[in-house]
Amino acid sequence: MVPLSWYMALSIIVFSIGVFGFLSRRNIILMFMSIELMLNAVNINLIAMSHYLQDMRGQILAFFVIAVAAAEAAIGLAIVIALFRNKATAHVDDMKEMQG
Amino acid sequence: MIQQAFFGYFAFAITVLSLLVITRKNPIHSVAWMLLLFFHIASLYLFLNAEFLAAVQVIVYAGAILVLFLFAVLLVNIREEMKIGRFIGAGATGFAFAAALLVVVLMSIRSFVAAPPGIYTVDLIKQETHTVVLGKILYTEFLYPFEVASLILLVAIIGAIVLAKRRLKG
Numbered sequence: 001m002v003p004l005s006w007y008m009a010l011s012i013i014v015f016s017i018g019v020f021g022f023l024s025r026r027n028i029i030l031m032f033m034s035i036e037l038m039l040n041a042v043n044i045n046l047i048a049m050s051h052y053l054q055d056m057r058g059q060i061l062a063f064f065v066i067a068v069a070a071a072e073a074a075i076g077l078a079i080v081i082a083l084f085r086n087k088a089t090a091h092v093d094d095m096k097e098m099q100g
Numbered sequence: 101m102i103q104q105a106f107f108g109y110f111a112f113a114i115t116v117l118s119l120l121v122i123t124r125k126n127p128i129h130s131v132a133w134m135l136l137l138f139f140h141i142a143s144l145y146l147f148l149n150a151e152f153l154a155a156v157q158v159i160v161y162a163g164a165i166l167v168l169f170l171f172a173v174l175l176v177n178i179r180e181e182m183k184i185g186r187f188i189g190a191g192a193t194g195f196a197f198a199a200a201l202l203v204v205v206l207m208s209i210r211s212f213v214a215a216p217p218g219i220y221t222v223d224l225i226k227q228e229t230h231t232v233v234l235g236k237i238l239y240t241e242f243l244y245p246f247e248v249a250s251l252i253l254l255v256a257i258i259g260a261i262v263l264a265k266r267r268l269k270g
Contacts, residue, residue: 018122
């Protein structure tokens with residue numbers, strides 16, 4: 001039997017890789033992919049907990065996370081396309097119109 | 101023993117694949133590695149007796165979201181992408197932050213205290229089948245959040261069309 005803490009460790013490792021990618025990649029599409037990575041890490045944790053604590057609510061939550069991830073990807077990529085039409089770049093450090 | 105070996109393989113593969121996803125220079129390679137990553141995560145769900153979620157993972161993530169990413173990647177000028185550096189100037193700060201998060205949460209896992217187990221034992225789920233159990237909870241206890249999720253998807257459809265459509269002249 002695999003202990004629950006192994007799954008939690010795997011989850012936080014994938015989550016940290018997602019955080020690293022989000023904070024340091026230059027391409028905005030790769031930043032979105034890092035967000036998907038983080039959401040998947042959370043899903044691994046939720047489903048592992050659901051199995052080990054014998055409660056189905058974790059899987060319901062994972063279900064909603066997948067639905068929200070689909071919506072987020074659609075909206076985010078629409079924003080990328082709108083941005084690309086105005087600036088013709090996908091690099092976050094080229095976007096400083098708002099003095100960020 | 102064989103379970104640990106299986107988990108070890110999947111954990112190793114998932115870690116390596118997620119590192120590959122965020123470090124490739126060519127975004128199309130990232131998408132391809134991410135496809136493999138999603139299949140590995142779906143297998144891990146099967147390992148956890150969540151076969152419906154495994155199917156949803158393959159259909160929604162690998163089937164829908166990754167195709168969307170592929171469409172967006174094709175907009176980027178890949179030739180220019182290959183020349184420019186892949187990380188921003190402050191990339192080292194991002195790495196330090198992520199490493200600190202990893203260490204802190206890994207240390208805090210040891211103090212995790214599990215709640216008392218619920219009623220959905222493996223035998224009950226095996227008897228009623230997984231999808232039936234999931235559907236019964238989703239349409240009774242979680243009916244209101246389920247409706248809200250459908251509203252979120254509707255907003256996403258409208259928002260994506262409004263944001264991405266070409267502005268009409270005049």
